[in-house]
Amino acid sequence: MGQRLSGKRIVVTDAGDFMGPAVTDLFTEEGAEVIADRRDLRPLAAASELIAEAGHIDVLVANLSIPNPRALAHETTDAQWAEVFDRLVHPLHRLCRAVLPQMIERRGGKIIVVGSAAALRGTPRRSCYGAARGAQHAYVRSLGVEVAPHNVQVNATGQNFVENPTYFPPEVVGSPELQTRLLDVPAGRLSTGREAAAFLLFLASDESDFLCGQIFPYAGGWTA
Amino acid sequence: MGQRLSGKRIVVTDAGDFMGPAVTDLFTEEGAEVIADRRDLRPLAAASELIAEAGHIDVLVANLSIPNPRALAHETTDAQWAEVFDRLVHPLHRLCRAVLPQMIERRGGKIIVVGSAAALRGTPRRSCYGAARGAQHAYVRSLGVEVAPHNVQVNATGQNFVENPTYFPPEVVGSPELQTRLLDVPAGRLSTGREAAAFLLFLASDESDFLCGQIFPYAGGWTA
Amino acid sequence: MGQRLSGKRIVVTDAGDFMGPAVTDLFTEEGAEVIADRRDLRPLAAASELIAEAGHIDVLVANLSIPNPRALAHETTDAQWAEVFDRLVHPLHRLCRAVLPQMIERRGGKIIVVGSAAALRGTPRRSCYGAARGAQHAYVRSLGVEVAPHNVQVNATGQNFVENPTYFPPEVVGSPELQTRLLDVPAGRLSTGREAAAFLLFLASDESDFLCGQIFPYAGGWTA
Amino acid sequence: MGQRLSGKRIVVTDAGDFMGPAVTDLFTEEGAEVIADRRDLRPLAAASELIAEAGHIDVLVANLSIPNPRALAHETTDAQWAEVFDRLVHPLHRLCRAVLPQMIERRGGKIIVVGSAAALRGTPRRSCYGAARGAQHAYVRSLGVEVAPHNVQVNATGQNFVENPTYFPPEVVGSPELQTRLLDVPAGRLSTGREAAAFLLFLASDESDFLCGQIFPYAGGWTA
Numbered sequence: 001m002g003q004r005l006s007g008k009r010i011v012v013t014d015a016g017d018f019m020g021p022a023v024t025d026l027f028t029e030e031g032a033e034v035i036a037d038r039r040d041l042r043p044l045a046a047a048s049e050l051i052a053e054a055g056h057i058d059v060l061v062a063n064l065s066i067p068n069p070r071a072l073a074h075e076t077t078d079a080q081w082a083e084v085f086d087r088l089v090h091p092l093h094r095l096c097r098a099v100l101p102q103m104i105e106r107r108g109g110k111i112i113v114v115g116s117a118a119a120l121r122g123t124p125r126r127s128c129y130g131a132a133r134g135a136q137h138a139y140v141r142s143l144g145v146e147v148a149p150h151n152v153q154v155n156a157t158g159q160n161f162v163e164n165p166t167y168f169p170p171e172v173v174g175s176p177e178l179q180t181r182l183l184d185v186p187a188g189r190l191s192t193g194r195e196a197a198a199f200l201l202f203l204a205s206d207e208s209d210f211l212c213g214q215i216f217p218y219a220g221g222w223t224a
Numbered sequence: 225m226g227q228r229l230s231g232k233r234i235v236v237t238d239a240g241d242f243m244g245p246a247v248t249d250l251f252t253e254e255g256a257e258v259i260a261d262r263r264d265l266r267p268l269a270a271a272s273e274l275i276a277e278a279g280h281i282d283v284l285v286a287n288l289s290i291p292n293p294r295a296l297a298h299e300t301t302d303a304q305w306a307e308v309f310d311r312l313v314h315p316l317h318r319l320c321r322a323v324l325p326q327m328i329e330r331r332g333g334k335i336i337v338v339g340s341a342a343a344l345r346g347t348p349r350r351s352c353y354g355a356a357r358g359a360q361h362a363y364v365r366s367l368g369v370e371v372a373p374h375n376v377q378v379n380a381t382g383q384n385f386v387e388n389p390t391y392f393p394p395e396v397v398g399s400p401e402l403q404t405r406l407l408d409v410p411a412g413r414l415s416t417g418r419e420a421a422a423f424l425l426f427l428a429s430d431e432s433d434f435l436c437g438q439i440f441p442y443a444g445g446w447t448a
Numbered sequence: 449m450g451q452r453l454s455g456k457r458i459v460v461t462d463a464g465d466f467m468g469p470a471v472t473d474l475f476t477e478e479g480a481e482v483i484a485d486r487r488d489l490r491p492l493a494a495a496s497e498l499i500a501e502a503g504h505i506d507v508l509v510a511n512l513s514i515p516n517p518r519a520l521a522h523e524t525t526d527a528q529w530a531e532v533f534d535r536l537v538h539p540l541h542r543l544c545r546a547v548l549p550q551m552i553e554r555r556g557g558k559i560i561v562v563g564s565a566a567a568l569r570g571t572p573r574r575s576c577y578g579a580a581r582g583a584q585h586a587y588v589r590s591l592g593v594e595v596a597p598h599n600v601q602v603n604a605t606g607q608n609f610v611e612n613p614t615y616f617p618p619e620v621v622g623s624p625e626l627q628t629r630l631l632d633v634p635a636g637r638l639s640t641g642r643e644a645a646a647f648l649l650f651l652a653s654d655e656s657d658f659l660c661g662q663i664f665p666y667a668g669g670w671t672a
Numbered sequence: 673m674g675q676r677l678s679g680k681r682i683v684v685t686d687a688g689d690f691m692g693p694a695v696t697d698l699f700t701e702e703g704a705e706v707i708a709d710r711r712d713l714r715p716l717a718a719a720s721e722l723i724a725e726a727g728h729i730d731v732l733v734a735n736l737s738i739p740n741p742r743a744l745a746h747e748t749t750d751a752q753w754a755e756v757f758d759r760l761v762h763p764l765h766r767l768c769r770a771v772l773p774q775m776i777e778r779r780g781g782k783i784i785v786v787g788s789a790a791a792l793r794g795t796p797r798r799s800c801y802g803a804a805r806g807a808q809h810a811y812v813r814s815l816g817v818e819v820a821p822h823n824v825q826v827n828a829t830g831q832n833f834v835e836n837p838t839y840f841p842p843e844v845v846g847s848p849e850l851q852t853r854l855l856d857v858p859a860g861r862l863s864t865g866r867e868a869a870a871f872l873l874f875l876a877s878d879e880s881d882f883l884c885g886q887i888f889p890y891a892g893g894w895t896a
């Protein structure tokens with residue numbers, strides 16, 4: 001690989017979960033100084049504390065996740081609902097709010113939201129999770145347009161069927177149920193975490209300077 | 225007009241706001257028994273109380289709104305953020321959770337979410353509002369697929385540039401600023417509330433029995 | 449039903465195929481004077497002759513089809529390819545070109561393109577057919593915006609899993625293969641032709657005056 | 673830069689036009705052996721001759737264009753219409769048909785269609801051009817799904833506002849009219865050809881092995 005992120009300071013949230021490990025590894029190889037944070041972002045002050053501690057940030061990778069959030073809508077309790085939004089949606093706003101002023105002032109910076117294709121294609125037992133992921137996408141859509149004139153780029157992915165410790169851990173990867181689910185995925189396989197991180201690398205690098213407010217499905221053809 | 229909703233009991237929430245008045249008028253003319261509710265749906269128990277009081281419900285029109293929710297992302301406070309989700313997103317889930325059991329048991333019913341095109345096309349100062357509207361759309365996308373096998377249809381619109389007391393009241397309709405904004409709307413005008421209600425009427429009637437989990441832009445060509 | 453198309457003169461092309469019969473029946477019941485045309489529209493002059501003969505036209509239903517157009521891309525011959533475009537794409541332009549001047553002059557009129565969800569969701573053996581249907585949709589997208597200022601509305605559907613003599617004739621409807629395909633359709637059934645015609649009725653009526661250049665999936669949740 | 677295309681043989685069509693020059697330069701720097709072809713692809717045999725002459729092809733960049741294709745729909749002649757499809761649509765199929773057998777046999781290969789955002793967002797005077805670009809996109813959508821099981825990836829972009837000799841040549845880049853048009857582009861500027869080529873590079877490299885049948889807008893936020 002090259003050094004496509006050379007000299008960049010990059011914060012990755014929830015660094016032990018979801019795309020955190022694969023992003024941290026690849027981005028580091030590509031020359032970035034990665035601040036791999038693992039704090040709980042539910043407390044109201046956590047996001048601003050993280051950003052303050054990190055100092056200069058060129059790229060924020062808003063990698064937020066919650067394990068196994070499947071339930072029928074009419075059985076989803078208020079507590080379950082709130083927990084999903086407390087982990088996926090509200091911290092996203094607080095992270096962006098904290099980091100944007102420095103990016104706007106320097107006229108440069110990028111925010112990448114690692115999102116989910118669950119927001120793009122409906123699936124049973126995913127109404128709560130999908131709603132939270134849909135909030136992320138629509139947030140990016142408007143925020144990306146809002147800050148593009150400041151030369152700050154905000155974009156998101158909508159991934160599914162990517163190996164990662166949160167949603168496709170080894171025990172799922174080897175299961176017969178997954179083979180059945182993959183019949184519905186044109187690519188016919190899971191993406192490795194590294195492959196998916198390579199797309200996030202594109203979004204983190206200067207190569208994506210022209211793009212803003214965009215949602216990129218990354219799901220092996222499962223969603224258009 | 226005909227009697228396209230004859231014999232249907234229909235709940236309209238926030239009936240004094242947003243599309244409430246136009247929907248109540250048109251649906252009543254079309255033969256529906258409209259329960260035009262105006263209670264504050266933020267309290268946790270409000271949605272289930274409304275549904276319990278209403279009894280048999282054939283169609284729920286989830287008409288939720290909040291006035292004037294424009295702010296730059298990095299200036300949007302936690303209180304503002306929470307208020308938008310408390311009004312637009314969380315009550316939607318509680319309404320659906322409360323009404324779905326009776327619809328599933330009867331193998332019939334419809335939920336229509338009056339949504340916003342702000343979730344579909346990015347606009348500055350709309351990241352919070354857009355995020356909440358995007359949550360609604362993605363919720364509908366998955367819920368619609370989940371309950372379609374029970375013969376319950378859940379669909380949403382994504383409207384903009386529609387006359388209504390909340391977002392396009394008379395003082396906005398007559399303003400020079402609106403004329404400038406309309407330059408970006410291929411239809412070149414606002415929709416009347418009644419026109420937009422006619423599309424919701426289609427979704428409320430038996431004519432839409434085949435559709436589920438779908439988002440219908442209604443914005444004069446402003447979004448694809 | 450009511451008389452939602454009372455007083456309107458409506459041309460339906462390929463009236464014996466695809467959605468022709470269901471549209472002709474329903475639109476006639478709704479008070480329209482339907483000119484149900486069955487001529488071969490491949491000859492260059494056919495479209496303009498049809499429009500000239502019809503005289504005053506309030507609504508053009510561009511209902512174009514070709515039976516059974518499935519083939520692997522690398523086995524699709526030039527002749528097969530050309531035939532699909534000759535039937536689905538090129539006549540659409542000639543029909544619109546012929547009818548638009550009278551609509552623009554009168555400042556009123558509607559064109560409805562009965563399209564296919566094959567343009568919206570990829571399927572093996574449908575690259576040629578899908579491409580032609582995609583051309584229709586993109587044509588509508590730009591034409592709708594172009595003529596909206598003249599108060600002429602152009603919109604399209606993207607349907608699939610609708611009973612019709614061309615793609616879902618009785619022998620397909622009763623086949624075991626269809627039952628397998630329906631597992632992938634959230635609605636779990638075919639739409640009747642009449643149901644689908646009711647959505648086209650909405651687009652043909654004054655209720656859709658605000659909409660332009662829009663593509664409406666109509667596929668039981670098979671595509672978002 | 674690195675050597676992200678090292679060892680790959682890549683055909684670029686219409687190499688003097690549209691994205692041809694920028695792609696040829698960047699891909700060569702990245703280690704590819706680029707066959708920059710400039711033949712007229714309208715003759716029926718041209719595509720298969722090109723593929724036969726090129727021999728082993730790892731990546732086909734279907735870069736097809738036609739200058740200045742703007743016209744009102746009702747003034748677009750049959751000759752103009754046919755010319756656009758003869759240049760943009762029909763050769764795409766013949767190119768894919770010719771190159772797919774070798775890729776399927778080797779279980780590896782990529783086709784990248786340099787498409788246009790004119791298919792994604794409606795614009796006046798673009799119905800013909802948009803229709804042809806829409807045919808490209810829908811072709812990719814189905815073909816991508818069809819050949820993904822053979823480990824052949826087919827994807828497309830939908831670009832606009834990218835400097836290139838065909839649509840944004842120097843005289844347009846410096847014009848006052850462009851400055852007005854850019855008011856509608858959130859990025860507020862044109863993309864350089866090299867930036868846009870970097871996204872095509874991602875699609876040409878092994879990094880995109882998981883993606884198939886997907887359309888990537890590349891238009892500075894002009895389309896979602």
